[in-house]
Amino acid sequence: MKTTIDLSEQGNIFSDSELKNFKNKNFIYGKNGTGKSTLCELIREQKAEDFDVRIFQGFESVIGENEKLNAVVLGEENKKIQKQVDEKTENVLKAASQKNEKQNILDSLIGVEGIKKNQLLHNFEIAKSEFEQKDREISRFYKESATELTKQFNLGRSYNKNHFEMDIPNSGKLSDEEKEELTKISHENEKKQIFARSLPELKLEDYLTSTNEILHKKVKAKIVIPELENSPENQSFAEKGLQIHEKIDYCVFCGGEVTNKRRGELETYFKADEVLYLQERIEKGISKIDTAIEEIEKVELLEQGQFYSKYSVKELNQHLKDKKQEYVDFLLECKNQLEEKNKNLFEGSNLLELELPENFSAIQTDIDDLIKKNNEFTKNIENNKENSKKRLRLHFVAEKCEEAKHERLQGEKLSLEKKRDEAKKILDKEKNQIFAEKEEIEKQITAENLEIKRLQETIKNPEIIVRKINEKISKSGKHNLELKYIESEKHYQILNSNGSTRKINEISTGEKNIISFLYFIESLNSFDLDTGKPKIIIFDDPMSSNDDTMQYLIISEIEKLYKRKNLYEHFILLTHNSHFYLKVTHNRKNRRDKENAYKVDNFIRMSSDGVSTVFMYLENKDEDFKTQYGSLWKELKFLYDHDKKDFMCNTIRRIIETYMVFNGVPGNKNAESKMLFNTNSHFSEVGDLETDTNGYTREQIIDFLKQYFQQNNAEKHFNNYWKK
Known part of the structure; x- marks a missing residue:
């Protein structure tokens, strides 16, 4: 099966629109910068659907590193x-x-x-x-x-301070009178219970009625004594004298004789039944009044000492005194009128018009209330004292709060x-x-850690492959490069010959490259990685940064690989290393069947003119170079054909330097050509490579090179390599 690669979309890199007809084995040589890696990606993109495309592009394409764990993972996946x-x-x-x-x-x-x-x-x-x-x-x-x-x-x-704080909402200032009263209460001693007392219940209206009834009365004399008629004073005097002279015959006042007749007349006058009755009634009335007055006067005032200081009796006592006096004055007035009536029994007297004092009931109620309160206070004396102290305390709290x-x-x-x-x-x-x-x-x-764990669990352990890698490395003489699988991390550590772990940053690029290269070779045999599609196996510069020992191991492994039948549909090797190119293709070019190797396999050279890359399909060994030195002459021919004069100078300088080293001859002594060949050959020079800086034609430049070989008696050598 022949395979063609479309290059049209990479016109900025390749001059050709396609790479024609890949054969079973394909060897491509091209300097760095000619687009080898780009070509590999194009093959992957265009052929992945029909082929299992396996590309080795150095250790970075196969090895993953973990510097923290000093470990690696193997395999592209x-x-x-x-x-x-x-x-x-x-x-x-x-x-x-x-x-x-x-x-x-x-x-x-x-x-x-x-x-x-x-x-x-x-x-x-x-x-x-x-x-x-x-x-x-x-x-x-x-x-x-x-x-x-x-x-x-x-x-x-x-x-304490907490209690003071709790008192503040209930605090309030007291008046001086309230403070004084509460202070007294707070110092009070418990007093005895006071018994109830009753004030007189006198119906003064009865006394007034009785008195007026007596005053209204008058009696008629049984006989007429002219000197007593209409003279209350004479009547009184005569009545008094009768009492005094009841058994005396002579008057104690005037010394006159008191005759029985006179005595009889007066007794008839004064001791008549009506007179005696009225007198008796007056006497009874006065006696009742005296008794009432005595009862009133017996009413004692309240003793302040029996009461707590908060219950002042002063005002109540004053009311009581006033009421007693009102009663006494009223009764005395009735008594006086009766006494006057007694002196004038035979005449009617004017009625008394007195205002009746209110009774003791209101004062009695006040006294009862006061006693009750006082007795109640006694029952709660301790609480009352505490309340007084509390109110005084709250007053102090209010004062302190106001001050502060x-x-x-x-x-x-x-x-x-x-x-x-x-x-x-x-x-x-x-x-x-x-x-x-x-x-x-x-x-x-x-x-993320869970996902890391999940991903690590998907990492495959190519145990058989690694065992073969270790065997091959050991056989090559590398005893400080052994892979060991770490199950917990799903990684490989690299061990020294003594079994100690080598740090990843101490492993050379060449060592990493050989591990990845060998893994790539062995992975081609893994059933786990096989997709069932025909394979395209590509090596993109596999000889990067390897020491001499590893170069021969790589060449040997590649030769074994491309000799295997039925492993792949297309084998493609790309390299910029001319020595490696010559070594790895040597057996393919020198066939035992004497067939033209360039007809059986593809030998392709990628050459760049500084703008784009051209693919050259070699048809015989004469078009190919046989040594690294020969590759420089092939490169010079390509640049000459494309009229890249500045690039020609650089390649000529490398040809002269190589010839000098291997043949022990002196360098270019021609100052003009020496300066020409060094143009744009050193980093210190800055210029536009597309600018014609030398002013010479390509033929003149080749003639300068020929002159160098003529000077060293090597014109035949020049003619052998430079065949137009």
């Missing part, structure tokens, strides 16, 4: 997985760094020692300090005030508390946000 693992590991590292940043912020927000405080924490601490300072000021005021109250009220240890301007202090404290709480709210919000972000990062790390 494993490397892809390892790349994903590395990416996720990098994500974990970045996330861990972000987590650390978040933790640092959190530490600065919570004030971890040694971490600079966040401004939000600083703001909160200032607000908190200001609040606490004000709180301490108020607390100190409470404590000092509580101490003062304790001494003043003898409260002992039962009262407590209300203003509380207002300031409340303002500072709000400021503190707001600062804390802002701080907590920031902490919660950072913490949430940190948690989200931790979830991301957990998820």
Whole structure:
């Protein structure tokens, strides 16, 4: 099966529109920069659907490294997985760094020692300090005030600043009178119960009625005594004299004789039944009044000593005294009128018009209430005293608060508390946000680690392949390069001859390359990796950075590989190394069947004129070079054909230098041609490679080269390599 590769979309690199007819074996030589790797990718893109395209492009295409574990993974698929693992590991590292940043912020927000405080924490601490300072000021005021109250009220240890604070809402100032009263109550001793007392219940209206009835009465004399008629004074005097002279014959006043006749007349006048009845009634009335007055006067005033100081009896006693006096005055007035009536029994008297005093019922009620309250107070004396002390204490609390301007202090404290709480709210919000972000990062790390674990579990362990790699490396003389599988990490470590682990960064590029090369060779036999499609096996510069020993191992392995039948549909080798090219193609060019190798296999040269690459299909050995030195003459011919004069000069310089070294002849002594050949050959020179800097034609340049060989008696050598 012949395979063609479309190059049309890479016109900036290749001059040809296609690479024609890949054969079973294809050997391509091209300098670096001619597009070998681009060609490999085109083959992969265009043939992957129908072929199992296997490309070896050095260790980077096969080996994945993990410097942290000093380990490698083998295989293109494993490397892809390892790349994903590395990416996720990098994500974990970045996330861990972000987590650390978040933790640092959190530490600065919570004030971890040694971490600079966040401004939000600083703001909160200032607000908190200001609040606490004000709180301490108020607390100190409470404590000092509580101490003062304790001494003043003898409260002992039962009262402290907390009690003072709790008293403030209930505190209130007292008037001086209230203070005095409560002070007295607080010092009161328990008094005896006071028994109820009853005030007289006199119906004064009856006394007034009876008196007026008596006053209204008058009696008629049985006989007429002219000197007594219409003269109450004479009547009284005569009646008195009758009583005095009842058994005396002579008057004690005038000494005149008291005759029986006179005595008889007066007795008839004064001792008539009506007169006696009226007199008796007057006497009874006066007696009742006297009894009532006596009863009234017996009413005692309340004794203040029986009552607690809060219950003053002064006003009630005054009412009682006034009421007693009203009663006595009323009764005395009735008595006086009766006494006057007794002197004038034979004439009617004017009726009394007196205002009746109110009875004792109101005062009795007041006394009963006062006694009841006093007795109730006695029953609750201790509570009353405690309440008095409490009210006095609350008065003191109010006074202290007023002195200290407590209300203003509380207002300031409340303002500072709000400021503190707001600062804390802002701080907590920031902490919660950072913490949430940190948690989200931790979830991301957990998820990435789980995915890393999953990916690592998909990494295949090519145990048989690795055993063969170790055998081949050991046989090649490399005893410090052995692969060991680490199950826990799904990786391989590289061991020294003594079994110690070699660090990845201490393994040379050549050593990595030979491991990956051998893995690639052996993986071609793996059933696990076989897709069932015909294979295209491509080696893209497999000889990169290998020591001499490994070069021969690689050449040997490639020769074994391309000799195998039915392993592949197309074998393609691309290289820039002329020595390697000659070695690896030697057996293919020198066939035992004497057939033209260039007809059986593809030998292709990729040559660049500095702008694009041309594919040259070699048809015989004369078109190919036989040595590295010969490849320089082939390159010079290509540049000559494309009129690339500046590039020609550089290649000529390398031809002359190689000829000098191998033949021991002197260098170019022609100053003109020497300067010409060194044009654009050193990094110190800066110029446009497309600019014609020498002014010579390509024929003149070749003539300068010919002159050099003529000078060294080697014109035949020149003619042998330069055949137009």
